[in-house]
Amino acid sequence: MIIDCHGHYTTAPKALEEWRNRQISGLKDRSLAPRAAELVISDDALRESVEANQLAKMVERGCDLTIFSPRASFMAHHIGDFETSATWSAICNELCHRVSCLFPDHFIGAAMLPQSPGVDPKTCVPELERCVREYGFVAINLNPDPSGGHWREPPLTDRHWYPIYEKMVEYDIPAMIHVSTSCNACFHTTGAHYINADTTAFMQLIQGDLFKDFPTLRFVIPHGGGAAPYHWGRYRGLAQELKKPLLKDHLLGNVFFDTCVYHQPGIDLLTRVIPIDNVLFASEMIGAVRGIDPETGFHFDDTRRYIEAAALSAADRKKIYEGNARRVYPRLDAALKAKGR
Amino acid sequence: MIIDCHGHYTTAPKALEEWRNRQISGLKDRSLAPRAAELVISDDALRESVEANQLAKMVERGCDLTIFSPRASFMAHHIGDFETSATWSAICNELCHRVSCLFPDHFIGAAMLPQSPGVDPKTCVPELERCVREYGFVAINLNPDPSGGHWREPPLTDRHWYPIYEKMVEYDIPAMIHVSTSCNACFHTTGAHYINADTTAFMQLIQGDLFKDFPTLRFVIPHGGGAAPYHWGRYRGLAQELKKPLLKDHLLGNVFFDTCVYHQPGIDLLTRVIPIDNVLFASEMIGAVRGIDPETGFHFDDTRRYIEAAALSAADRKKIYEGNARRVYPRLDAALKAKGR
Numbered sequence: 001m002i003i004d005c006h007g008h009y010t011t012a013p014k015a016l017e018e019w020r021n022r023q024i025s026g027l028k029d030r031s032l033a034p035r036a037a038e039l040v041i042s043d044d045a046l047r048e049s050v051e052a053n054q055l056a057k058m059v060e061r062g063c064d065l066t067i068f069s070p071r072a073s074f075m076a077h078h079i080g081d082f083e084t085s086a087t088w089s090a091i092c093n094e095l096c097h098r099v100s101c102l103f104p105d106h107f108i109g110a111a112m113l114p115q116s117p118g119v120d121p122k123t124c125v126p127e128l129e130r131c132v133r134e135y136g137f138v139a140i141n142l143n144p145d146p147s148g149g150h151w152r153e154p155p156l157t158d159r160h161w162y163p164i165y166e167k168m169v170e171y172d173i174p175a176m177i178h179v180s181t182s183c184n185a186c187f188h189t190t191g192a193h194y195i196n197a198d199t200t201a202f203m204q205l206i207q208g209d210l211f212k213d214f215p216t217l218r219f220v221i222p223h224g225g226g227a228a229p230y231h232w233g234r235y236r237g238l239a240q241e242l243k244k245p246l247l248k249d250h251l252l253g254n255v256f257f258d259t260c261v262y263h264q265p266g267i268d269l270l271t272r273v274i275p276i277d278n279v280l281f282a283s284e285m286i287g288a289v290r291g292i293d294p295e296t297g298f299h300f301d302d303t304r305r306y307i308e309a310a311a312l313s314a315a316d317r318k319k320i321y322e323g324n325a326r327r328v329y330p331r332l333d334a335a336l337k338a339k340g341r
Numbered sequence: 342m343i344i345d346c347h348g349h350y351t352t353a354p355k356a357l358e359e360w361r362n363r364q365i366s367g368l369k370d371r372s373l374a375p376r377a378a379e380l381v382i383s384d385d386a387l388r389e390s391v392e393a394n395q396l397a398k399m400v401e402r403g404c405d406l407t408i409f410s411p412r413a414s415f416m417a418h419h420i421g422d423f424e425t426s427a428t429w430s431a432i433c434n435e436l437c438h439r440v441s442c443l444f445p446d447h448f449i450g451a452a453m454l455p456q457s458p459g460v461d462p463k464t465c466v467p468e469l470e471r472c473v474r475e476y477g478f479v480a481i482n483l484n485p486d487p488s489g490g491h492w493r494e495p496p497l498t499d500r501h502w503y504p505i506y507e508k509m510v511e512y513d514i515p516a517m518i519h520v521s522t523s524c525n526a527c528f529h530t531t532g533a534h535y536i537n538a539d540t541t542a543f544m545q546l547i548q549g550d551l552f553k554d555f556p557t558l559r560f561v562i563p564h565g566g567g568a569a570p571y572h573w574g575r576y577r578g579l580a581q582e583l584k585k586p587l588l589k590d591h592l593l594g595n596v597f598f599d600t601c602v603y604h605q606p607g608i609d610l611l612t613r614v615i616p617i618d619n620v621l622f623a624s625e626m627i628g629a630v631r632g633i634d635p636e637t638g639f640h641f642d643d644t645r646r647y648i649e650a651a652a653l654s655a656a657d658r659k660k661i662y663e664g665n666a667r668r669v670y671p672r673l674d675a676a677l678k679a680k681g682r
Contacts, residue, residue: 144527150491151527186485186492191544191579195568196537203532223572227536230571231564233604237630237641238532246635263574269610289578294587300578 001341002304003325003332004058006176006222006258006282007066007107009096011053013045016095020074023088027080036087046095047102053286055106061304063283067325067332068096069110069141073189075180077115077146082123085114089127097135105339108332109137110176113164115146117153122163132171138331139220140168142175144201149184149193156201157208165214172330174218174256177201190288198226202255206239206247211254218254218328220280224261229273248275256328258282259303259320262289267306276316280324281307342682343645344666344673345399346480347517347563347599347623348407348448350437352394354386357436361415364429368421377428387436388443394627396447402645404624408666408673409437410451410482414530416521418456418487423464426455430468438476446680449673450478451517454505456487458494463504473512479672480561481509483516485542490525490534497542498549506555513671515559515597518542531629539567543596547580547588552595559595559669561621565602570614589616597669599623600644600661603630608647617657621665622648 019039026033058066070092077085089112100107111131113124131137142164145151154160156177168175182193198221211217221228228235236247244250256278261267271279282303289300298305307320326333360380367374399407411433418426430453441448452472454465472478483505486492495501497518509516523534539562552558562569569576577588585591597619602608612620623644630641639646648661667674 151525153527155527184492186494186496186541186545188544188548188579191547191576192537192541195540195572195575196533199536199540199568200527200533203529204527206532207529223575227540227568227571230568230607230610231536231602233602233607233634233641234536234564234630235532236636237603237632237634238529240632240635241630261572261574262578263614265610265614266571266574269571269606273604273606289575289582291578291581293574293578294581295577300574 001065002063002281002321004063004066004282004285005220005280005325005329006260006284007054007068008071008284008287009068009092009099010071010286011049012071012095013041013049015039015041016091019091020088023084024079027084036091039091041095043098043102046098050099050103055103057285058106061302063304065105066107067110067139067329068099068107070096070112072141072178073181075112075141075143076148077143077180078117078148078183080116082114082116082119085116086127089114093127093131093135093137097137100135108335109135110139110141111137112141113143115143117147120163121161125163125167128164128167132173132331136331136335138329138335139173140175141178143179144177144197145179148180149182149187155204155208157204157210165217169214169216172216174220174328176220176222178222194223194288195226198223199228202226202228202235205251205255206235206244207242211251218256220256220258220328222258222260222282222284224259224266224270225257225274229257229270232273252278256280256324259307260284260301261306262300262303263293264306264309267303267310271310271312276312276319277324279320280328281321342406343404343622343662345404345407345623345626346561346621346666346670347601347625348395348409349412349625349628350409350433350440351412351627352390353412353436354382354390356380356382357432360432361429364425365420368425377432380432382436384439384443387439391440391444396444398626399447402643404645405447407448408451408480408670409440409448411437411453413482413519414522416453416484417489418484418521419458419489419524421457423455423457423460426457427468430455434468434472434476434478438478441476449676450476451480451482452478453482454484456484458488461504462502466504466508469505469508473514473672477672477676479670479676480514481516482519484520485518485538486520489521490523490528496545496549498545498551506558510555510557513557515561515669517561517563519563535564535629536567539564540569543567543569543576546592546596547576547585548583552592559597561597561599561669563599563601563623563625565600565607565611566598566615570598570611573614593619597621597665600648601625601642602647603641603644604634605647605650608644608651612651612653617653617660618665620661621669622662
């Protein structure tokens with residue numbers, strides 16, 4: 001079985017974006033603000049948006065199940081206030097839930113949170129609870145920079161974030177550390193801000209001792225861990241200078257990397273440097289890089305090909321495809337087992 | 342011959358830091374501000390600070406010459422105003438010049454610039470000119486984020502930076518893109534801010550068309566290019582989506598990567614992915630990561646060992662060690678040739 005732990009609903013019907021644009025207009029002129037109920041998307045429209053896109057590619061590439069969350073770049077937590085984010089995340093999470101009900105064998109949800117810059121993260125707990133309890137979501141996406149490229153919240157190791165971690169531990173769900181769109185002209189969203197955030201989060205975790213307070217807390221760092229595996233020697237050395245334990249003891253019981261690295265040498269490095277138990281299959285399909293690689297003739301984000309071609313044993317490949325995801329996302333494992341999978 | 346294109350004067354005598362601390366105190370209380378002339382460091386003190394450190398390690402590791410610039414994390418362009426930075430960079434550049442006069446076979450200078458947040462970069466031109474003309478410096482370090490982790494200047498492709506590029510072209514000198522200390526708690530200086538800046542700069546260059554305006558402008562992206570080589574597929578794909586030429590045509594005539602990657606798998610990836618003509622030997626010794634790697638028994642930053650162990654031909658290794666640096670830093674090449682080297 002192949003589980004893709006990183007998929008976003010990037011292909012939602014146009015009505016969603018139109019509603020969001022009206023919501024944004026409503027921030028300046030309240031008379032333009034739409035009610036949530038004004039967004040109507042039929043099951044057929046949802047089905048179509050996924051069948052021709054994510055699902056078609058999953059079948060083509062042999063991927064069985066995707067952990068499916070709202071479009072990351074559209075979270076845009078910097079827009080408006082908590083109420084804005086609360087309404088918007090409720091809508092986006094519900095759509096992912098509906099997709100998972102329409103295609104229960106192929107999609108299972110992960111929640112975006114109603115984060116807002118400068119707002120206490122505990123305000124995100126009700127939406128998190130709703131998504132886990134009512135929708136059966138198995139994870140959350142946590143944005144370490146709701147400002148969208150200005151980085152004004154404290155590091156992830158700060159007590160600021162603890163209300164979310166407490167709930168994650170209670171529900172035994174991991175968080176993927178995932179920023180949203182950049183509104184800082186220095187940072188291209190998917191080419192700089194995403195990768196920088198991954199690198200930044202990893203270094204914050206090195207500096208702190210978060211997993212002493214939360215021994216069972218688990219984070220997935222997407223996009224192959226940003227720059228961390230490529231600079232693994234630097235990070236081992238910095239941890240040593242900071243008098244931290246070896247990275248494998250300090251972080252690798254709690255921190256995992258996905259395989260959203262879009263060329264063979266990158267995947268080869270990832271699987272050479274990072275213990276296989278910490279690598280989870282993912283493609284972020286359909287996401288940041290949608291084209292066909294002229295060097296291979298296949299899509300850049302067809303990451304299964306790189307895993308197949310990497311020097312891995314069958315047992316290690318199975319861990320990357322399935323075993324590690326079942327361990328890191330226990331609610332996913334339980335949901336699969338309940339269906340005899 | 343082995344040229345290390347990335348070394349900072351991280352071991353300057355304590356008097357330098359004490360002077361800087363007084364300068365910073367003087368920003369609040371002008372009566373505490375020191376005159377530049379109050380900083381007195383003897384040749385013996387300079388000699389000692391280098392002989393026991395950088396030079397000893399260069400001899401030990403077989404490195405002949407280091408392109409030597411002021412300590413990057415101490416540039417701290419966010420402190421004070423232009424005058425603060427102007428005085429400070431003049432002092433730091435002069436010290437590097439004096440080191441290069443004391444050890445002319447082993448060090449040649451690269452300038453820090455008197456950048457200051459929100460100040461027109463053309464104010465940096467006089468110091469740049471002085472360093473090239475009077476000191477014989479062969480390069481500059483350009484800080485894309487003088488705010489120190491808040492990223493408030495425009496991208497490197499913006500006309501904002503053109504006065505510096507015009508001088509670089511006139512003098513035929515490259516710039517290493519190098520940030521300074523982070524004053525944003527989210528970003529560890531050497532573990533996040535440095536690497537993020539490398540990645541960010543590279544993506545800015547993909548987005549723009551800077552080298553159409555400056556076909557001979559050259560940038561060295563340090564720390565192995567940040568995350569760029571590891572995510573080379575992502576960057577090739579993003580360039581394609583942005584309708585840019587292939588990266589090799591779009592950037593690789595002008596953009597180079599150093600080898601400050603502190604483990605074998607990272608160097609193996611770098612030399613596998615990036616054309617050898619674009620890779621320049623460097624160690625950033627004595628810099629960010631000073632310890633001994635318990636996995637190898639050698640210093641993390643002893644990058645020559647990784648280059649020696651990489652699957653490279655003798656001709657390629659020679660390019661990385663010497664040939665590429667002579668090409669990218671023509672004033673270095675001229676200085677060496679003038680000495681028959």
